Amino acid sequence: MKLYFKLALRNLLAAGLRTWLNVIVLSFAFVAIIWSQGLYRGMSRYAAQAMTEVELGGGQYWHENYDPYNPLTLQEAHGPVPEPLAQLIQEGRALAILIVQGTLYPRGRFFPVLIKGIDPRQQILLFPSRYLENEQSEEIPAVIGSRMASTCGLKIGDTVTLRWRDKRGAFDARDLRIVHVMKTSVQSVDQGQVWISLDLLRKLTGLEGEATVITLAKGVNFNEAVPGWSYKSLDFLLRDIDEVVRSKTIGASIIYIILLSLAMLAIFDTQVLSIWRRRKEIGTLMALGMTRAQVIKLFTIEGAMHAVLAAAVAALYGLPLLSFFARKGLGMPQVVDSYGFALGERIFPAYSAGLVISTVILIMVMTTIVSFLPTRRIAKLKPTEALRGRIT
Amino acid sequence: MENEILIETKDLVKIYPMGRHEIVALNKVNLVFRKGEFAGLVGPSGSGKTTLLNIVGSLDSPTSGSAVVLGKKVEELSPKEAARLRNENIGFIFQTFNLLPYYTAYENVEFPLLLLKIPASERKRRVMQALEWVRLADRANSRPAQLSGGECQRVAIARAIVKEPAIILADEPTANLDAENSHNILQIMAGLNRQLRTTFIFATHDDKVISYLRRKITLFDGRVVRDEIIEQERKIDENSPVREARIFK
Numbered sequence: 001m002k003l004y005f006k007l008a009l010r011n012l013l014a015a016g017l018r019t020w021l022n023v024i025v026l027s028f029a030f031v032a033i034i035w036s037q038g039l040y041r042g043m044s045r046y047a048a049q050a051m052t053e054v055e056l057g058g059g060q061y062w063h064e065n066y067d068p069y070n071p072l073t074l075q076e077a078h079g080p081v082p083e084p085l086a087q088l089i090q091e092g093r094a095l096a097i098l099i100v101q102g103t104l105y106p107r108g109r110f111f112p113v114l115i116k117g118i119d120p121r122q123q124i125l126l127f128p129s130r131y132l133e134n135e136q137s138e139e140i141p142a143v144i145g146s147r148m149a150s151t152c153g154l155k156i157g158d159t160v161t162l163r164w165r166d167k168r169g170a171f172d173a174r175d176l177r178i179v180h181v182m183k184t185s186v187q188s189v190d191q192g193q194v195w196i197s198l199d200l201l202r203k204l205t206g207l208e209g210e211a212t213v214i215t216l217a218k219g220v221n222f223n224e225a226v227p228g229w230s231y232k233s234l235d236f237l238l239r240d241i242d243e244v245v246r247s248k249t250i251g252a253s254i255i256y257i258i259l260l261s262l263a264m265l266a267i268f269d270t271q272v273l274s275i276w277r278r279r280k281e282i283g284t285l286m287a288l289g290m291t292r293a294q295v296i297k298l299f300t301i302e303g304a305m306h307a308v309l310a311a312a313v314a315a316l317y318g319l320p321l322l323s324f325f326a327r328k329g330l331g332m333p334q335v336v337d338s339y340g341f342a343l344g345e346r347i348f349p350a351y352s353a354g355l356v357i358s359t360v361i362l363i364m365v366m367t368t369i370v371s372f373l374p375t376r377r378i379a380k381l382k383p384t385e386a387l388r389g390r391i392t
Numbered sequence: 393m394e395n396e397i398l399i400e401t402k403d404l405v406k407i408y409p410m411g412r413h414e415i416v417a418l419n420k421v422n423l424v425f426r427k428g429e430f431a432g433l434v435g436p437s438g439s440g441k442t443t444l445l446n447i448v449g450s451l452d453s454p455t456s457g458s459a460v461v462l463g464k465k466v467e468e469l470s471p472k473e474a475a476r477l478r479n480e481n482i483g484f485i486f487q488t489f490n491l492l493p494y495y496t497a498y499e500n501v502e503f504p505l506l507l508l509k510i511p512a513s514e515r516k517r518r519v520m521q522a523l524e525w526v527r528l529a530d531r532a533n534s535r536p537a538q539l540s541g542g543e544c545q546r547v548a549i550a551r552a553i554v555k556e557p558a559i560i561l562a563d564e565p566t567a568n569l570d571a572e573n574s575h576n577i578l579q580i581m582a583g584l585n586r587q588l589r590t591t592f593i594f595a596t597h598d599d600k601v602i603s604y605l606r607r608k609i610t611l612f613d614g615r616v617v618r619d620e621i622i623e624q625e626r627k628i629d630e631n632s633p634v635r636e637a638r639i640f641k
Binding site for chain 1: 451472476493
């Protein structure tokens with residue numbers, strides 16, 4: 001086998017420019033795949049981390065009626081915090097959040113919102129709840145996200161009317177004052193939401209001691225069955241992100257599929273031409289004692305070695321390039337806000353040995369297959385015809 | 393064994409289909425070649441010289457009849473067995489040299505030994521010796537494109553002889569060479585035949601080659617029309633390094 005690799009490499013290098021053109025195109029495919037996959041891995045990792053820190057903690061218990069995709073369930077989606085979870089909250093290892101529907105009336109317009117109550121002293125989430133503390137005012141102190149502020153045209157210090165329903169279904173309303181506008185990459189705590197103190201929300205709605213969601217602190221290993229509440233693991237809560245990233249990854253893969261196809265086409269073409277041009281050489285190899293299978297092996301390895309050279313070339317310029325992006329990150333345009341999950345202003349691609357190895361294996365296997373296909377023609381080649389420079 | 397039979401053909405027939413017709417390239421050829429012969433198949437184009445050489449070289453198989461080479465029936469050999477027979481026992485010299493273009497003279501000569509898995513040190517010794525025999529030791533690192541036609545053919549001879557084959561088959565080896573180079577390589581081959589007792593079989597219609605032969609087999613329309621032993625022997629170059637060469641083993 002060593003002999004074949006040696007011979008194949010020698011033939012390949014001797015082919016000069018043709019080889020290097022194929023190798024360079026193939027190396028682009030290597031770098032493009034690793035870069036784009038790394039970018040989406042980085043996105044996924046960032047989004048998961050941001051959402052874990054800001055919203056999801058170490059998992060959640062949802063009230064059995066709570067369905068985040070159906071606001072109509074909210075009226076019934078709350079209940080008293082059950083004992084084991086109340087104990088965790090007491091110990092500072094969990095956080096109760098009450099969610100009710102409401103309406104905001106900024107500048108004569110109205111916006112349906114979710115009013116979320118959170119403990120201002122909580123330490124579990126990286127959420128600016130402290131702004132809700134110690135507010136001695138008739139107005140309800142509230143924190144909103146920058147997207148929400150932009151949509152409603154609100155800023156810190158603005159006062160706006162908030163209307164909600166209490167537990168008996170009666171409408172009530174009061175003025176609300178924006179005490180902080182948070183800038184966050186986690187849209188799910190921003191758009192269409194108003195955050196106020198949990199105690200105050202409970203008082204306003206008459207839902208004393210009740211909650212909709214109990215968020216566990218990171219590292220809290222508690223997933224026991226609690227009647228009336230369902231446990232949602234972090235994996236479950238992050239599943240949507242994984243799906244979004246997967247769909248984006250498929251979109252991005254079109255670029256490198258095109259690149260890879262170009263490289264494969266070039267290698268296929270080179271192999272076909274090579275067999276045509278070198279038919280006399282094939283005949284000579286057979287006359288010298290090589291079997292057809294051995295000649296096929298030699299030509300297949302020769303084609304497949306494009307991938308080996310491409311990996312080396314890709315490493316040459318790809319390593320500095322990819323590590324530069326990993327260090328400096330990639331600035332994200334504003335439009336990525338529409339992706340629907342947390343994205344920072346810069347995304348830092350995350351590469352792994354698994355990603356590199358799987359990419360190398362993918363390209364090696366594809367190149368080998370593409371290199372092998374044209375060589376099947378050699379199997380039909382008569383040595384006497386090949387020696388005369390004919391293809392039968 | 394001095395008179396050992398290396399090749400024997402019996403009623404050898406080769407027919408090529410050509411559209412709706414058939415071309416009889418060989419028609420009941422019966423021949424015997426013994427160890428150490430320096431024989432030539434002569435005749436006009438289309439007489440069946442190359443076809444016979446190809447069958448004897450196990451590159452092709454007969455339509456009917458039998459060709460026994462070194463005790464093996466060519467028509468019964470699998471492609472793998474045929475390749476092994478060529479690899480171990482038969483050397484080829486072609487009209488157009490057929491050197492591997494990307495390899496140096498040294499690497500071209502080394503190639504059959506690589507296939508035979510000869511150890512590196514032994515390989516080097518044999519390659520250099522073969523190159524010395526054809527007086528090309530100083531051009532070992534040249535590629536075919538840097539060599540003249542005569543030098544290329546000498547490399548091809550070295551490649552054929554380096555594995556000490558029992559038989560060397562040369563198809564029009566001088567067709568692309570001028571007179572001086574033709575005589576040079578024929579001197580070399582005649583010398584190797586004497587020194588190593590390797591059987592040489594030529595396919596040729598070149599008078600220069602014919603003048604070196606010790607046996608001349610004339611083919612016409614696929615039949616052997618004359619098989620003669622030529623008594624007169626040409627004296628080989630006394631200064632040829634082959635004179636001083638020793639058998640490999």
